[in-house]
Amino acid sequence: MRFDKNVIIKAKDVVKEGVVTIDGMATAQDAAALMRAEKTRYLLVQKRHADDAWGMVVIQDFIKGVLVAGRSPGEVNIYEIMTKPVITVPADMDIRYVARLLFRAGIRRAPVEENGELIGMISLSSLILENELF
Numbered sequence: 001m002r003f004d005k006n007v008i009i010k011a012k013d014v015v016k017e018g019v020v021t022i023d024g025m026a027t028a029q030d031a032a033a034l035m036r037a038e039k040t041r042y043l044l045v046q047k048r049h050a051d052d053a054w055g056m057v058v059i060q061d062f063i064k065g066v067l068v069a070g071r072s073p074g075e076v077n078i079y080e081i082m083t084k085p086v087i088t089v090p091a092d093m094d095i096r097y098v099a100r101l102l103f104r105a106g107i108r109r110a111p112v113e114e115n116g117e118l119i120g121m122i123s124l125s126s127l128i129l130e131n132e133l134f
Contacts, residue, residue, distance in 0.1 A: 008094050009094070009095045010091065010092050010093060010094060010095065011089050011090065011091050011092070011093045011095060011098050011112045011122050012091035012092065012112065012114060012119060013095075014095060014122060014126065014127065015091070015112045015119055015120035015121065015122050016120050016121050016122065016123070016126055017119070017120040018120070019044050019111065019118060019120055019121050020034065020035075020038045020040050020043055020044070021043065021044045021045070021046050022034060022043045022044075022045055022046065022057070022078060023045070023046055023078070024045050024046065024048070024055060024077065024078050024079035024082065025077055025078070025079065026077070026078050027073065027074050027075070027076060027077060027078070028062055028065070028066050028073040028074075028076040028077075028078065028081065029073035029074045031043055031057060031062075031078050032062060032073060035059075041058060041059055042056055042057065042058045042059075042109065043056070043057050043078075044056055044086075044111060044118070044121070045057060045078055045079070045082050045084065050116075053084055053085030053086065054084070054085065054086045054088060054111050054118075055078075055079070055082040055083060055084035055085070055086060056082060056083050056084070056086045056109075056111075057078050057081060057082040057083070058083075061081040061082060061083070062081065064081070065080060065081030066081065086110065086111060087101070087102075087105055087107060087110050088110060088111045088112070088113045089101065089110045089111070089112045089113070089122055090112075090113065090114070091112050091113065091114035091119055092114075095122075095127060098110075098122060098127070099124060099127055102122075102123075102124050103124065108123055108124055108125070109121050109122065109123035109124070109126075110122060110123075
């Protein structure tokens with residue numbers, strides 16, 4: 001997809017489907033095994049109920065919350081090391097605004113929601129590298 005300033009590309013047009021989720025009560029050891037199996041660098045932490053927010057755990061969270069802290073991965077729950085709440089992106093948001101939002105918030109990726117449902121993830125690198133915007 002080539003970028004054309006006259007065409008509005010929305011988040012849902014470039015979203016990466018197949019997001020891997022995990023329960024916040026899972027251990028860091030379980031999460032690391034899931035990340036290895038799924039070949040991903042992050043996991044979206046499931047909402048506990050409809051009014052809850054998404055959480056996210058990334059590799060840096062394991063380093064800070066488990067390795068550096070000297071804790072056992074089997075004794076650390078994901079909810080203890082995750083980031084929450086996570087900024088979500090509306091599916092109809094123009095990708096120019098998505099890029100600006102992610103950049104200004106200092107984050108690399110965000111879940112994309114449509115009608116309250118998760119439809120995938122969007123990242124700064126996917127906007128640039130996978131969608132031929134330049």
